[in-house]
Amino acid sequence: MKNRISYSLKVKPFLKWAGGKSQLLGQFQDYYPSELKTGKITKYFEPFLGGGAVFLDVVQKFSIESASLNDINEELILAYKVIQRNPETLIEFLYKYAKQYFNLSEEERKSYFYEIRTNLNFQRFQINHKKYSENWIPRAAQLIFLNKTCFNGLFRLNKKGEFNVPFGKYVNPKILDEENILALSKILQIAEINAGNFYSTENNIDENSFVYFDPPYRPISKTSSFTSYSKYSFNDPEQIKLGKYFAKLNGEKNAKLMLSNSDPTNENSNDTFFDDLFDGFNINKVNANRMINCNGNNRGQISELLITNYEVRNEKHRLHSC
Numbered sequence: 001m002k003n004r005i006s007y008s009l010k011v012k013p014f015l016k017w018a019g020g021k022s023q024l025l026g027q028f029q030d031y032y033p034s035e036l037k038t039g040k041i042t043k044y045f046e047p048f049l050g051g052g053a054v055f056l057d058v059v060q061k062f063s064i065e066s067a068s069l070n071d072i073n074e075e076l077i078l079a080y081k082v083i084q085r086n087p088e089t090l091i092e093f094l095y096k097y098a099k100q101y102f103n104l105s106e107e108e109r110k111s112y113f114y115e116i117r118t119n120l121n122f123q124r125f126q127i128n129h130k131k132y133s134e135n136w137i138p139r140a141a142q143l144i145f146l147n148k149t150c151f152n153g154l155f156r157l158n159k160k161g162e163f164n165v166p167f168g169k170y171v172n173p174k175i176l177d178e179e180n181i182l183a184l185s186k187i188l189q190i191a192e193i194n195a196g197n198f199y200s201t202e203n204n205i206d207e208n209s210f211v212y213f214d215p216p217y218r219p220i221s222k223t224s225s226f227t228s229y230s231k232y233s234f235n236d237p238e239q240i241k242l243g244k245y246f247a248k249l250n251g252e253k254n255a256k257l258m259l260s261n262s263d264p265t266n267e268n269s270n271d272t273f274f275d276d277l278f279d280g281f282n283i284n285k286v287n288a289n290r291m292i293n294c295n296g297n298n299r300g301q302i303s304e305l306l307i308t309n310y311e312v313r314n315e316k317h318r319l320h321s322c
């Protein structure tokens, strides 16, 4: 394979992220376009980046020369940019937070957590998210610290843009993963990283491109409505806009496109929302261990959709297609 960068470490997402795809990578690999293997695809695009599990999988396996990474969450993008540009200073801040934190009793750790959370929220008016500066570095460290020590390792902002997840009481959270940050920083040297809406990544997509869309899930039941990762919501009109954008790219760009979402037929076999929206594309199903209801009664193997604008070569998987 040409130009393949070799990484000695298996680099993983630096944050825990709602809707993260790490658990599904084993299944997703069978649906990647075959042009990744032949080396024809050299450009990677991910408009809903989140923790970037699929990006990291693809970039460490195939000959990707450039990547365009995007997410609407400015705080997340701020942290990626800091890792890209100033990993060493970021590590120094995280080292300091970790050292202070582990020297405290449980009660004191809780207060320390809320102190950092208040500081992060207060500082948001001082930060210019459009222009990289030195004060992004401690902020990225605070975001990582909070993600590692908060309840369920989540990153959630309320409508005002405040981080509002409570303290998590973990015994030994990995606040600093130095090796992973340094290796991720190396990988990110091939990436252009932007904060914006999913349709702002269109430039440069061509026949050598693979675009993976992982929008917030469409809720599969009326009760499970966790689609708000930030102050921005992603409702059915947004899903429809994305479906139209997928069709537009398919018509204009000759790129390989893949999109994941929840499968509404888990809950209601008559719900044809995605069959209608992606009519004419390949709608595959993969198994996901995810709660079907927020009350947790109905846990188990439910399916998720993986929609592609190309045939999945493997016969085994064609059988599972809709």
Ligand SMILES: C[S@@+](CC[C@H](N)C(=O)[O-])C[C@H]1O[C@@H](n2cnc3c(N)ncnc32)[C@H](O)[C@@H]1O
Pocket (backbone or CB within 6 Å): 013, 017, 018, 019, 020, 021, 022, 047, 048, 049, 050, 051, 052, 053, 054, 070, 071, 072, 073, 196, 197, 198, 199, 214, 215, 216, 217, 229, 230, 232, 233, 234
């Ligand atoms: C399901 S998550 C992506 C998870 C990711 N694949 C991973 O493995 O961690 C969806 C992401 O879309 C972002 N998002 C929500 N609305 C968006 C929009 N209109 N444009 C771009 N990104 C958006 C959220 O901030 C969130 O990070």
